């Protein structure tokens with residue numbers, strides 16, 4: 540039997556309890572907004588179609604999510620049931636429509652698949668995922684009569700007996716779309732919050748003669764609902780441990796996993812060692828046998844094998860095999876670094892390519908430049924790439940020796956095997972094999988102090 544399902548993801552609420560200007564589902568866990576995790580897992584579980592319900596600051600939420608899903612708009616936040624109503628035709632004819640919340644980022648694809656399977660094999664009209672909590676405060680309680688589903692009562696509407704119930708609603712369900720649409724006809728906002736609760740539709744479906752199933756979650760962590768910054772921190776901690784465990788089981792060494800932050804989409808090869816204090820994010824890919832850290836930030840970069848990165852930052856950069864970066868280097872977007880290159884301390888590279896075997900050892904800025912193989916940069920070199928209006932490129936050939944404290948005023952080209960003298964400001968092209976000296980000659984005025992003091 541096919542376990543196809545569609546998904547509606549609720550993301551219209553403001554999240555008052557977050558006490559933030561930013562809409563709740565956009566708060567990040569490591570490097571991605573919460574709602575992205577829910578979308579990713581839905582796609583991974585095989586959701587054939589996804590509709591995200593937006594409302595509060597909808598333009599901002601839509602822009603962050605992008606165009607990989609459909610959107611429904613809830614202009615007024617009148618409750619979770621009202622939110623799902625806005626999906627409208629998306630629900631029609633759907634035998635299995637999952638409803639998920641944008642604020643439960645720890646949900647796993649495998650669990651969604653299990654839920655879809657149970658829903659189909661039991662022939663349910665709705666299947667809700669419940670969990671057992673020692674401290675159920677804040678969640679809706681799943682009230683049973685005998686073993687079967689009776690109703691869900693929200694925290695604010697529960698009496699003392701109901702409040703004592705430890706089985707709670709995770710906020711994850713699969714509905715028969717048409718049965719849900721029928722239930723909406725009878726849904727009221729007759730409760731302590733004056734909201735249209737999605738949770739009430741389960742009782743309505745039951746009373747309409749429908750079949751309500753319950754799947755008790757094995758791992759309650761997956762359904763932690765993030766309503767406050769405290770819960771955001773808890774969810775981030777769980778996600779971090781989950782991601783780090785995955786890499787360690789793949790053969791990556793994390794010296795201090797509690798103090799290592801790796802985004803969910805990052806790939807790392809076996810026998811790479813990550814030292815404490817690293818923040819590795821975006822779609823970064825790191826190869827095998829690298830040593831990264833301590834204290835490095837690597838964003839959406841590709842690092843090949845046997846690379847060392849120490850106390851450095853890189854963004855949208857590429858680093859090839861056997862290269863060392865840092866300490867205290869900054870590789871900015873579109874830096875392409877070859878093999879066996881040395882990028883040393885206080886070096887900044889931007890929008891430049893540095894070919895194999897080149898050494899940029901200290902205190903140097905290389906911007907908008909194409910640098911050949913086996914070039915040696917003296918300390919304090921600056922590519923002067925900006926005249927206040929436009930940017931220009933420098934081209935440096937193979938085996939060039941750039942003397943200390945050289946300014947290369949772009950656009951300028953230095954030919955293969957050329958030298959620049961220390962302290963030169965190079966404004967004209969330097970032909971290959973030549974030495975460029977661009978500084979005034981030293982003059983010693985002997986006995987000058989004695990004459991002045993007379």
Ligand code: UD1
Pocket residue numbers: 549550551552553554563564592594613615616617618619620621622640641642643677678679680691693707708709710735736737738763764766
């Ligand atoms: C909800 C459930 C509760 C469950 C809990 C699990 C209801 C009535 N209650 O409570 O039983 O235990 O989740 O985490 O469903 N949203 C909208 N539009 C609205 C209201 C909410 O899109 O009008 C969205 C929010 O952005 C959020 C999600 O729905 O992503 C859940 O809303 P929230 O207010 O957090 O519900 P809870 O009080 O947590």
Ligand code: CA
Pocket residue numbers: 640642764765766
């Ligand atoms: Ca919630």
